[in-house]
Amino acid sequence: MEHVITLTPSDIHRGHLLLVNRDHPLRKIDDSLTLKRIENLQVLDTGKESMKLERTCLEQLTALLEDCNGNQDILVVSGYRSKDEQTELYEASLRDHGDVFTSSYVARPGESEHQTGLAVDVGQRTEVVDYICPLFPDTGACKGFKQIAAQYGFIQRYKESKKEITNIAAEPWHFRYVGYPHSVIMEEREWCLEEYIDHVKRYPIHQERIEIYYVPITHDFTCITIPNGTPFTISGNNHDGCIITVYHDKGSERH
Template sequence: MRSLTIQQQQIYCGELILVNSAYPYRIENQEHWMVPVRKDFPKILLHKRASKKLKELIHKLNCAKEIVPVSGLRSVQEQIEIYEDCLREEGVGYTTNFVAMPGHSEHHTGLAIDLAENKPDIDFICPEFSYTGICKEFRENAAKYGFIERYKEGKEFITNVAKEPWHFRYVGYPHAQIIEDMDYTLEEYIEYLKKFKEKGEHLYYKSNNVEYEIFFVPIYDEHNFKLLLKENTRCQISGNNVDGIIVTLW
């Protein structure tokens, strides 16, 4: 067995963190993890792993000329400016539906990307990304590369965000595929995983002859604790930005 030390601040970082109106993004100075999503869009940044997987997906579909990035990483100050500009130009209702409050945007994480069909006059706030053609193909393959369509129609009462066909969030594999299979929002998935405690039943998922084992560890205080793992088991840890960490083994 090998020992892995878990620290309380790990709640707030990782690919599965939930950032929404109730849970703000808490980590700062993560720029060293961010890279341009494409050479031809050097100012649009994503987390290194999310950027790598998006490039792989775009390459697989050979759609770099048809699908373009619109917005990736945003600082809190950038979100303030976008929010205030939208309020002035579009009003409260539109802004509330489509622009997250500063500090509560997934774009702060570097794990969210807004995409658009490559057409003239792309709208920065609500870019066009249809459910047909190459956009449909992108959606059908996104989960295999760790991405989910974050704000789907019919889920507004859970996410408190209007349908956003253009907004994709990297959560990693196999989590994206499980979310897709169960038709969950990220909010629902984070809550669902709390059933699978370290000392109880775990969630198992098998794909391409790889079996994944997933469980949740609640964090109640600031004391570090040790997690015992089998030798030769690969492990990934992510906080949920709420109350604990999610462990994925394979």
């Protein structure tokens, strides 16, 4: 038997694989977004309201920091930002650092992944921490964090080799939660999120009894079928459709 799932245009703007950049700004806030306050991790005191992240992102970040023994040496520098907070940061950066720096490191309001709650800036715990460009070296706990981040669903979102695609300078401190197995596939194939979304739109991916494919949504609703009892996840791409991940082996799914 098969399970029928109905997708609607609102599903395009929900999920862990949302592509947010200059070409794909946030047109709609995910109404299913669940933010949780960061309470048990070291955070940078910015004098603002308590820092938050999307629920699953925070759970996996907590597990990642525990696994790499980074709880004492790594700070959470920035998490979720409202549109107003992103606007304030963008305007302050323009004023203090100029247009060239700002266009390289600070997204315009509506174009920042931080507004999804799925992006986190982390930094080495030092006496002085730069809020926009925190230090996150390839040593100690920071190196350990980078080495296993993909296993917990995180990718380093902006790499030097992908600058021409992302239009953002290399940010070793900026990690984006996309979920497993997407993070591992991107890491193995050296794809940034833009490349991954584009590839899945053109070619389904089959990896260790996990099937990943794209469904365009051009009408009021679109129906797909999943084998009854088979775990799956759905994420919009923030543009024109959804990415379906089906775990044909029930032991293969993770957050």
